[in-house]
Amino acid sequence: EKGGFPHFMLKEIFEQVYSIRDTIRGRVNLEASEIFLGGISEMLPKLLQADRIIIVGCGTSWHAGLVGEYLLEELAGIPVEVEYASEFRYRNPIIREKDIVLAISQSGETADTLAAVRLAKEKGATVLGICNVVGSGIARETDAGVYTHAGPEIGVASTKAFTAQIAVLTMLALSIGHKKGLLSDEKYRNYIQELYHLPNKINEILKKDEEIQQLTLLLKDCPNAIYLGRGCQYPVALEGALKLKEISYIHAEGYPAAEMKHGPIALIDEKMPVFVIATRDTYYEKIVSNIKEVESRKGNVIALINPGDEIVKDIAQQTIEIPDTLESLSPLLTVIPLQLISYHIAVLRGCNVDMPRNLAKSVTVE
Numbered sequence: 001e002k003g004g005f006p007h008f009m010l011k012e013i014f015e016q017v018y019s020i021r022d023t024i025r026g027r028v029n030l031e032a033s034e035i036f037l038g039g040i041s042e043m044l045p046k047l048l049q050a051d052r053i054i055i056v057g058c059g060t061s062w063h064a065g066l067v068g069e070y071l072l073e074e075l076a077g078i079p080v081e082v083e084y085a086s087e088f089r090y091r092n093p094i095i096r097e098k099d100i101v102l103a104i105s106q107s108g109e110t111a112d113t114l115a116a117v118r119l120a121k122e123k124g125a126t127v128l129g130i131c132n133v134v135g136s137g138i139a140r141e142t143d144a145g146v147y148t149h150a151g152p153e154i155g156v157a158s159t160k161a162f163t164a165q166i167a168v169l170t171m172l173a174l175s176i177g178h179k180k181g182l183l184s185d186e187k188y189r190n191y192i193q194e195l196y197h198l199p200n201k202i203n204e205i206l207k208k209d210e211e212i213q214q215l216t217l218l219l220k221d222c223p224n225a226i227y228l229g230r231g232c233q234y235p236v237a238l239e240g241a242l243k244l245k246e247i248s249y250i251h252a253e254g255y256p257a258a259e260m261k262h263g264p265i266a267l268i269d270e271k272m273p274v275f276v277i278a279t280r281d282t283y284y285e286k287i288v289s290n291i292k293e294v295e296s297r298k299g300n301v302i303a304l305i306n307p308g309d310e311i312v313k314d315i316a317q318q319t320i321e322i323p324d325t326l327e328s329l330s331p332l333l334t335v336i337p338l339q340l341i342s343y344h345i346a347v348l349r350g351c352n353v354d355m356p357r358n359l360a361k362s363v364t365v366e
């Protein structure tokens with residue numbers, strides 16, 4: 001049942017080559033350069049006119065929502081707010097006529113997210129869902145939605161559901177952006193082709209599993225860790241930190257890299273591993289200075305870089321190479337090594353990776 005892997009989590013990390021393919025299959029048409037999301041096609045007019053999208057979710061699904069905020073604002077020009085479902089539902093959120101509420105949930109049964117869906121409906125919003133489990137509560141109660149075709153996720157720590165959620169958000173943002181005329185035909189085609197070929201790049205990263213495992217030998221005894229990213233890599237940093245804490249019980253924090261100097265930098269010493277997502281994007285130069293700030297305080301920087309980045313290789317203690325891709329698609333790649341790092345550290349520490357203490361796969365309590 002684990003397909004030869006020692007744990008479901010590792011199997012599911014490796015399955016991401018296929019789960020992303022399955023999630024875009026039948027929706028992304030490479031020849032015609034088109035994206036068709038059947039589940040929400042009738043909602044397209046509303047989406048095209050939306051004043052705002054409010055994304056609600058919990059945990060990893062909330063992190064996917066933060067990546068979605070970046071994608072929908074950047075590519076589709078729609079203002080987005082991302083809220084913890086548990087906060088949204090207990091406030092008296094302001095919802096206007098042309099707002100759309102989008103719930104993200106792997107299980108489709110998370111109590112707070114379901115309650116947020118019900119509240120949004122009561123307030124007259126159009127409510128959409130991105131769920132993995134077919135026929136689940138949230139899938140049933142939303143007005144329309146798109147399923148992630150990630151397949152059953154057994155490991156408690158969410159991996160392939162996260163990347164499938166981002167794949168759906170990417171398709172959504174691209175198709176709206178193109179229909180609104182914000183993305184030229186050429187740009188649209190370029191994104192579609194890159195998205196289509198992304199699973200091959202995930203495969204390239206997975207081939208580095210042994211190298212990544214080696215690197216974790218030096219990290220397994222650290223009591224704390226910091227994850228830094230900027231732009232769409234900031235939510236990836238949050239997700240990396242959550243993965244580490246939930247399965248290895250190491251205290252980890254994710255931060256937008258520029259926030260370091262406002263407090264967290266006080267934590268840096270030679271014992272502190274700092275994972276930095278330093279791919280060559282809009283923020284590259286800024287992130288290089290952030291790495292220097294950490295290094296000058298003797299922090300142990302492990303950086304995710306694009307191939308041939310001698311600058312970061314020179315200043316970071318360790319680097320992991322991630323294939324080049326379009327900036328907006330890169331969270332789908334950068335999260336993979338972070339998942340593997342958490343997995344290997346947890347295994348080295350003798351933790352029950354698939355069933356971490358105190359956690360349940362589906363949180364139906366409030």
Ligand code: F6R
Pocket residue numbers: 058059060061062104105106107108109110113156157158159242246361362363
């Ligand atoms: C983290 C994790 C949790 C879930 C959260 C929401 O690895 O699994 O943080 O992401 O409980 O669950 P869903 O997506 O089922 O609503």
